[in-house]
Amino acid sequence: MTGEALVLASRWANAANRRREGLRAAHQQNAEVLTDLLHTYLRLKSSKGGRISALTLSHYAESLRKFLAFTGPPEAPQHALNQLEPEVFEVWLLELQAQGLSASSVKRHLYGVRNLMRALVWAGVLDRDPSASVRPPAEAQAAHTRKSALSADTFRALLALPPAAHPADPTRAARDRLLLLLGGSLGLRAAELVGLNLDDVELTLGQLTVRGKGRRTRQVPLTRSVVAALQSWLRLRSAVAASEALLVSLSHRNVGGRLSTKGARDIAEGYYRALGLPSEVWGLHTLRRTAGTQLYRATRDLHVVADVLGHASVTTSAMYAKMDRSIRLEALEAAEALE
Incomplete structure (x- = not known):
């Protein structure tokens, strides 16, 4: 049975x-059933539909659980899901910020819960979305000043x-170096890195097939x-793995299995730490930002950056033009030379 057929055969198949x-589910504050409703609604009604990523679904499920923890225990909730007002969401957002979450993380949690409210409207539980008027907190700094890339x-x-x-x-060294290169040179996202299969590598053609956000594929x-x-890793990989995954785990519990996103982050973090880099840059996305910044510096072409990194719009790529301070310094010096 296909995914769509499973959805249509589920408890959400008809209005009644x-x-x-x-x-x-709302009365019981049942996180499992509400998550199922949220995921079904997103697959059927969101603009991305069946292309919505598993990571997005996981993030929204996490936001739902956080919100249910805030509303109180199911047997005696402080805020019933069918009696919510905008102020409840605003207080929740303030609490998330007080816990030290960044404005972008708080925004993501709001969007996850907002989609739950829309799913409850779709199910006929609510007449309206009570979170519709709630605004997420604004970032205190521009994106390019909050996020950093590594210098060359x-x-x-x-x-x-x-x-x-x-x-x-040498096997571990080859795998780790390839991981860092795929992120910092080609600009792959974390999910794209660990999602690569052997069949995605085409050494003869000199290209890599990457499955990106929204199931969009790029070469x-x-x-x-x-x-x-790649050649170095592939020579050594066959001795430890027979799976289809390109990057595999070398830990004792999962030798030869597909490397997880957490495993990839831990690997990168170990090298960041060894290099003495501050914890703010330890994420895998730092590698992607590094690739984007260096690519823009080499080409000065946002369309090339968008194409390589898989951005839907060059507007997203424009951030990389601002992140490398040396780019701005070069521009200022060039302008000064015109005087």
Whole structure:
């Protein structure tokens, strides 16, 4: 049975079922059933439909659980889901900020719960979305000042660490260096990195098939350094894995299995830490920002950046033109030379 058929055969198949099951789940504050309703609504009614990513669904489920924890225990909630007012969401957002969450994280949680409210309207549990008028907190700083990329020299130093850190384990060194290159040179997202399969690598054509956000697929050319890293890893990989995944775990509990997103983050974090980098840059997305910044610096073409990184719009790519301070310094010096 297909995914769509499963949805249509579910408890949300018709209006009467949706209202009955939705009312029960809302009254009981049942996180599992409400998550099922939210996911069904997103797959059927959101603009992305069946293309919505598993990561987005997971994030929204996390937001739902956080909100239910805030509203109180199911047996005696402080805020019943069918009696919510905008002020309840505003207080929740303030509490999330007090916990130290960034404005972008708070915004993501609001959007997750807002989609739950819309799902409850769709199910006939609510007449309107009580969160519709609630605004997320604004960022205190522009995106390019909040997020950082590695300089070219720092990235080269990072790439030198795996062989130095694992002289007796060339397999681990080769895998780790390839991971850093795929992120910092080709600009792959975390989910794209761990989602790569052996069949996605086309060394003869010199390209990589990448499945990005919204299930959009793009072909990314391979640089000479990435080709060399791939060849080195593929020679060693066959001894530890027989799965279809390109990047595999080398931990004792999951040797040869697909590397998880957390595993990839932990690997990168270890090298960031060894290089003495501050914890603010330890995420895998720092590698992607590094690739975007260096690509823009080399080309000064936002369309090329958008194409390689898989951005739907060059507006997103424009951030990379602002992140590298050396780009702005070069522009200022060039302008000064005109005087």
